[in-house]
Amino acid sequence: MANSLHVYDKKRDFTKTKEPKGQVEKGSDERRFVIQRHDATNLHYDFRLEWEGVLLSWAVPKGPSYRTKDKRLAVKVEDHPLSYRNFEGTIPEKEYGGGTVMLFDEGTWEPQEEPTSDSIKMVLHGERLKGKWALVRMKGKDNKDNQWLLLKEKDDYAKEKNDLVDIKTSDRSGLTMEEIAEHKESKVKEESEEGRETQKNQDATEDKKNKEISKTESSNPKAKTIKEKEKKTLPFEEAEVQLAKLVDKVPEGDAWVYELKYDGYRILAFKTGEDVRLMSRNGVDYTEKFQALKSSILDQVEGENFVLDGEVVVLNKHGITDFKALQEYIKHPDDKTLSYMVFDLLALDEEDYREKNLLERKEKLREMLKSAQGPVYYSAHTKEGGNSLFDQACEKAMEGIIAKRMDKPYSGGRGGDWVKIKC
Structure with a gap:
């Protein structure tokens, strides 16, 4: 090839x-x-x-x-x-x-x-x-x-x-x-003569503004320090999501925890102050499409600045994720209720939580979501009974389950620390 x-x-x-x-x-x-x-x-x-x-x-x-x-x-x-x-x-x-x-x-x-x-x-x-x-x-x-x-x-x-x-x-x-x-x-119109003149005026204004800022910072050394401190609210602005490798059998042993697998859109939620960005695993901005979730994240998740990892889904009357209904919502937003199933914490304020093991991350995440009543939910896990959870998921016509190594950091990519078992 x-x-x-x-x-x-x-x-x-x-x-x-x-x-x-x-x-x-x-x-x-x-x-x-x-x-x-x-x-x-x-x-x-x-x-x-x-x-x-x-x-x-x-x-x-x-x-x-x-x-x-x-x-x-x-x-x-x-x-x-x-x-x-x-x-x-x-x-x-x-x-x-x-x-x-x-x-x-x-x-x-x-x-x-x-x-x-x-x-x-x-x-x-x-x-x-x-x-x-x-x-x-x-x-x-x-x-x-x-x-x-x-x-x-x-x-x-x-x-x-x-x-x-x-x-x-x-x-x-x-x-x-x-x-x-x-x-x-x-x-093309913006690049016309009129557009170039407008841009020239805007550039001149911006240059003047930047010179004034530089002058202020040079006369007041603390100003620059304060500005940098205000900007540094999260340790990163984008992240590679951790993905699960497909396997045939549920792994067993004390190193694993088990969660339900959701059928929706994988979304990272970046919150800084009162601003929330909802980004797909491929770096596509879904904030406008999932606008209904923005206020819920602001209201229900404790913390000034954080990065969450989860799945945006539509639940049917039986509480099962319905991917087709989610696709319909994206094409034609209606009265369908979106839910955000949160299963990981990647950052809190200036601390990068990806270096911590899974249980540490989820313990802090559960604490941050203790007041969440929906449509934002904490995705719970079990430390044993993986096969039993898998059987229950299949009986309810769900996608399957995810097994995760509890002692591992969030490394990104499709390694072997997370595996998925489909029904």
Whole structure:
């Protein structure tokens, strides 16, 4: 599965398009994927998988489908740079691929087996695409070498109806294709003569303000110290989430604790004073989409500044997480009640709690959530009876359970300290 960005660069004029230049990068510990809705000559979806420092890419005319009987044609195209996973905007009309590009979904992926030149079986951990999928090269005299099929494999995420086609907004920005195109046009207007003059005036005002601040700080040494102290409210502003490795059996022994597995959106809550940011595991800001939870976090969680890790879910009448209902809420916010199931504490004020072991983190977390009555909840654990908890979860048609090493720090990534067992 050799890859190169030579073809990618050759097809583009980077003096005209804002697409990133081709550069092979060092890959991350977790392989990322992105799906981009691309309205070029024909509307299609670009399916991209991180592999050896680039994004392997396929154009899928009809887009991905959750129905196992749907076999989607996927045409292999040139490899793209990893930075392309952040591209959302408009490619100039006369340039290669001219049209609007939307970030439809993003996340990480795991190979189910070693990928080959004819087959890639994977598990997707996206915001919209989850579970087992496969890319299989088509064979036969009439098939070209670049023709593949994108298939949904049978698992709990497979559906009879493909509701992915109903999603018309960006997973990252929340904008429609039309709004992305309009956003591009508005930026062009800002760069007009009038816009440049306005910007020039703003820059002059900002320079004057900065000079006054510098003058104040130099005349009063304490001012700078106070300013730095005010800004340092958390030890970090972003974090790599800890992920669970899929295993077949519930691990046993005194080193493990067990929790229920929730089917929702993994969200980190960053609180500084009266401000709350809700960020996905991929760094996407969900604060506006989950605005209903912001006030609850401010009211129910004790602490001035902290970082929480949990899952945003919608619970059905039986108290079971309903992922489809959550997706509907994101598309059309309604009277569905969001819940935030909090299971870890990453920071409190200026202290980085990730260095502490799990039980220390959860003990402090439970103390901070002692007044929480919902929709913010403390996710409890048990130190024994992992198999029993797993059986109960499966009987109630839940996703499964998570087993965690109680003596380990929060290291981020998909190591072996957290494992998941699915029903």
